[in-house]
Amino acid sequence: MSVSGTRDGTRKGAGSGVGPALRRFEIMAFVVGVGLLILCLEVVLHYGFDNDSLAWWSPIHGVLYLLYVVTTADLGMRVRWSLGRMVGVMLAGVVPFFSFVMERKVARELHGR
């Protein structure tokens, strides 16, 4: 997930500030990916073992996911994603492990790496 960007990985017609926006997106995609795994553990503990010791995590994860959605929208608008693409990337954040995949995909695409 490293951004090797001194150059803004801009392609045709993309707006300014794509580099920092991509970096914010990558950080949030990683955070939400890890957070989602914690959330899965919470759900297993709650329903499988009647254990609520991780219950405090869910509302925090909600806030983190909101930040992920905001950074996704920010990046998506800068690089002219279609609405469908934007929503697709946002929803990738609710599928365990998929946000990692999506983050790599987006970074590769925008960096041309």
Place this chain on the structure above:
Amino acid sequence: MLRNALRPRWLALLALVLLVCAAFSWMGSWQLGVARDKGAEQARREVATSPRVPLEQVLQPQQGFPVVADGRRVGVRGQYDPGRHVLVSGRLQHGVSGWWVVTAVRTSAGAWLPVVRGWVPSPSDPAVSADRVPTGPVLLQGVLQPDDPPAEGAAPVGSESGAGSGSARTPEQLRALDAAELVNLWGAPIYNGFLVLTGEQRVQQTAGQPTGMVAGPQRVPPPTVQPSGLAWRNVAYAVQWWVFAGFALVLWWKMVAQDAREREAAERGGMDDGGTA
């Protein structure tokens, strides 16, 4: 920009966004409802497990009924007055409509405390009888409740006996348990609120009295408290749903604005790259 927002394409998207907002708001309200239910459940558990306190610590005669007294388990020492004895109609017990048997207890503060001693399916039930009221000083345990709201047309349902007459066979029947009404029957001072009895003991056994308590009417289960607390986690979920709904709207507006800027730039015949800086 507003003109741009009114283009069919953006209006259609707005309709979609509003649908999403409605769904999210609904989810938010649902979580708020869950929060209320959980909060009430927590409050109930807290009250049920909070230690019993002497009545005078939470409630004084002739004073307003404080929130902290609602559902509070208290102990009180006093003496029943079999002459101050009413029935309150329209009370459900396990789904059956009946009457509450309410008898005044004179507390050490010298005031009347209405005590719900139990429930009867009919006003002529033998358990209503005044001779089933324990005599002498008693220790009572129970749960405090605020007065009922005054009943419409709060006149007594039936008054076959004179108020407060000690030999009352059929006690006064009321629609609501309300100190403002009881004070007319029993006199002052009186407590606002009442006690739902959960236990009673005689203070001392004298030789002439039977050792056991007389069988009173069937006890009323301790009531549940009014919802007061909220479960903060579900409140957080509710807020998050609403924030997401708001964000969907913001995103729509941002997209309209970006589109408008690009159109303007294109119309000006400038660079086809909108620039958006």
